[in-house]
Amino acid sequence: MAKEGNVNARLGLFVLIGTAVLVVGLYLLGSKRGLFSSTMTVSAEFRQVGGLRPGNNVRYAGINVGTVERLSIVNDSTVRVDMAIRADQVEHLRSNAVATIGSDGLMGNKLVNLEPGDGPGEPLAEGAVLPTSVPLDTDAMLRTLDLTNDNLAAITSDLRQLAERLNRPGSVIDLFADTVLADQLRGSLGELNATAAAAHAATRQVNELVADVRGGKGALGTLIGDPVAEEQVKGLLHQLQVLSDSLARAAGQVDRFSTGLNDPQGLAHTLTRDTAVAGEVRRSIANLEKGTATLNENLNALQRNWFFRKYFKEKERDLKRDGRSRP
Amino acid sequence: MATVKGLRAMLEEVGDITAFAGRFFANAFHARFEWSELFRQCFLNGYRSLPLVGITAFIMGLVLTVQSRPTLERFGAASMLPAMVAISVVREIAPVITALIGAGKIGSSMGAELGSMKVTEQIDAMEVSGTNPFRYLVVTRVWSTTLMLPVLVVLSDAIAIWATWIGVNIKDDVSWDLFYRQVFDSLEFSDFVPAFIKSYFFGFAIGIVGCYRGYATEKGTEGVGQAAHTAVVTASLLIFILDLIAVQITDILGLN
Numbered sequence: 001m002a003k004e005g006n007v008n009a010r011l012g013l014f015v016l017i018g019t020a021v022l023v024v025g026l027y028l029l030g031s032k033r034g035l036f037s038s039t040m041t042v043s044a045e046f047r048q049v050g051g052l053r054p055g056n057n058v059r060y061a062g063i064n065v066g067t068v069e070r071l072s073i074v075n076d077s078t079v080r081v082d083m084a085i086r087a088d089q090v091e092h093l094r095s096n097a098v099a100t101i102g103s104d105g106l107m108g109n110k111l112v113n114l115e116p117g118d119g120p121g122e123p124l125a126e127g128a129v130l131p132t133s134v135p136l137d138t139d140a141m142l143r144t145l146d147l148t149n150d151n152l153a154a155i156t157s158d159l160r161q162l163a164e165r166l167n168r169p170g171s172v173i174d175l176f177a178d179t180v181l182a183d184q185l186r187g188s189l190g191e192l193n194a195t196a197a198a199a200h201a202a203t204r205q206v207n208e209l210v211a212d213v214r215g216g217k218g219a220l221g222t223l224i225g226d227p228v229a230e231e232q233v234k235g236l237l238h239q240l241q242v243l244s245d246s247l248a249r250a251a252g253q254v255d256r257f258s259t260g261l262n263d264p265q266g267l268a269h270t271l272t273r274d275t276a277v278a279g280e281v282r283r284s285i286a287n288l289e290k291g292t293a294t295l296n297e298n299l300n301a302l303q304r305n306w307f308f309r310k311y312f313k314e315k316e317r318d319l320k321r322d323g324r325s326r327p
Numbered sequence: 328m329a330t331v332k333g334l335r336a337m338l339e340e341v342g343d344i345t346a347f348a349g350r351f352f353a354n355a356f357h358a359r360f361e362w363s364e365l366f367r368q369c370f371l372n373g374y375r376s377l378p379l380v381g382i383t384a385f386i387m388g389l390v391l392t393v394q395s396r397p398t399l400e401r402f403g404a405a406s407m408l409p410a411m412v413a414i415s416v417v418r419e420i421a422p423v424i425t426a427l428i429g430a431g432k433i434g435s436s437m438g439a440e441l442g443s444m445k446v447t448e449q450i451d452a453m454e455v456s457g458t459n460p461f462r463y464l465v466v467t468r469v470w471s472t473t474l475m476l477p478v479l480v481v482l483s484d485a486i487a488i489w490a491t492w493i494g495v496n497i498k499d500d501v502s503w504d505l506f507y508r509q510v511f512d513s514l515e516f517s518d519f520v521p522a523f524i525k526s527y528f529f530g531f532a533i534g535i536v537g538c539y540r541g542y543a544t545e546k547g548t549e550g551v552g553q554a555a556h557t558a559v560v561t562a563s564l565l566i567f568i569l570d571l572i573a574v575q576i577t578d579i580l581g582l583n
Binding site (some may be wrong): 007008010011014015017018019021022025026028029030032055 | 366367369370373374377477478479481482484485507511512514515516519523
């Protein structure tokens with residue numbers, strides 16, 4: 001009897017352990033899906049859900065807060081995802097939280113990611129419809145990658161052709177390998193450097209000059225910067241303009257005079273250019289000088305003549321009178 | 328001709344087993360139940376099978392982990408080892424291996440025990456003494472295997488997962504807390520429940536086949552050996568067929 005009781009006890013222990021393991025396992029599996037805690041159902045509408053299944057996790061900021069409860073097609077472009085959010089996590093969520101479809105690692109299960117929305121939102125309520133954003137579409141990524149691959153193939157083909165051309169004799173590569181040319185280039189570059197340095201210094205000086213001028217320093221600066229000087233310069237330029245006009249007129253008169261002088265029929269031309277006339281004139285002048293001297297001598301003789309003495313004495317008296325009345 | 332004869336013999340066998348199963352159900356829910364014999368059989372078929380099943384499960388989990396690691400490492404997915412092994416163990420390997428161990432140990436012992444009782448006419452003597460031998464011998468044994476195999480499968484799951492943790496820690500350093508969270512995050516009810524339910528059918532098949540083979544034993548002591556042998560073979564074959572059917576049903580129900 002005691003032996004039978006012992007057998008039953010061991011059997012009971014065996015069954016209890018098995019049942020306990022079963023219960024713990026079921027609890028762990030159930031708690032993952034929120035079966036043993038109260039939940040709140042919210043939903044989000046997506047264009048496509050990329051293989052999401054009921055039971056997949058819902059994460060908020062990377063933490064599991066619930067599971068996908070149900071998937072239903074609303075119309076040809078909308079899929080509604082109902083999510084069971086655990087009640088103990090609801091207080092942290094807002095109704096403007098944005099839902100996206102993501103995946104757990106590169107090869108993991110699909111899941112719904114909730115991210116905080118912009119600004120403060122209302123507390124999450126039963127039946128709320130969360131805004132969604134377009135999930136990362138791996139198909140689109142692969143399509144882009146395919147395009148990139150094509151481009152890469154074209155680029156590598158071009159590069160191969162370029163490399164083949166460069167490898168031919170007489171190509172640019174030979175120039176690169178030419179040491180004499182390299183030395184010459186190095187020398188040229190040295191000269192270019194020196195020229196550039198001189199140009200740089202000149203530029204700096206010009207810059208300084210311009211800065212001085214802008215700052216009103218120096219004659220040019222004063223001229224540009226001083227309004228009084230500017231007026232003076234304007235006046236000077238006006239006067240110069242007037243002078244220039246006068247000079248132009250005078251030059252015109254001189255020109256006309258010169259033209260007249262050059263006229264072979266004119267007196268001036270005859271006097272200046274005709275040497276025979278000049279000789280005659282010179283002789284006439286000489287004769288005139290002689291005649292004048294003779295005449296002067298005759299006039300002196302006349303003044304001493306008694307016949308004209310009275311006239312000269314009256315003239316001398318008038319002269320004296322005029323001299324006294326003058327201040 | 329031999330093929331037709333073999334086919335006919337097989338159909339007869341299937342018919343006999345079905346009729347035997349029908350007879351079991353006719354007696355299974357009878358008011359007068361042999362509880363003490365049922366407990367004794369549960370002890371023998373469940374508790375006594377645990378060491379063998381436990382060792383097998385431990386080795387199964389450890390070997391599966393160690394053998395799977397190189398392949399997963401090649402894909403850079405060694406971190407998925409706990410999840411992968413746990414899903415394999417829970418869904419398929421633990422129920423089937425436990426059932427096969429059960430078929431080998433329990434089925435053969437039933438075939439041999441009932442066979443020897445048959446050939447020594449102990450069963451006939453029970454009938455004469457007023458005891459219903461079918462209810463006392465067969466119903467209790469089939470119930471015990473049907474009830475105990477799921478318990479063995481659950482314990483086998485637990486031991487195999489624990490062995491997986493040891494296997495993972497041979498090369499990695501993973502805490503038990505992180506490990507069981509990884510395991511239960513990857514497992515779903517759809518992984519565990521169908522496997523658990525089919526283990527009842529496996530247990531029932533082992534009990535029915537073992538008892539049928541023993542109950543149908545003829546030709547003296549030679550028949551006892553043959554009964555033990557054919558009980559294991561038939562039960563193993565039935566386990567695989569039932570597993571195939573279970574997989575198809577879970578697939579149709581969308582639980583895969």
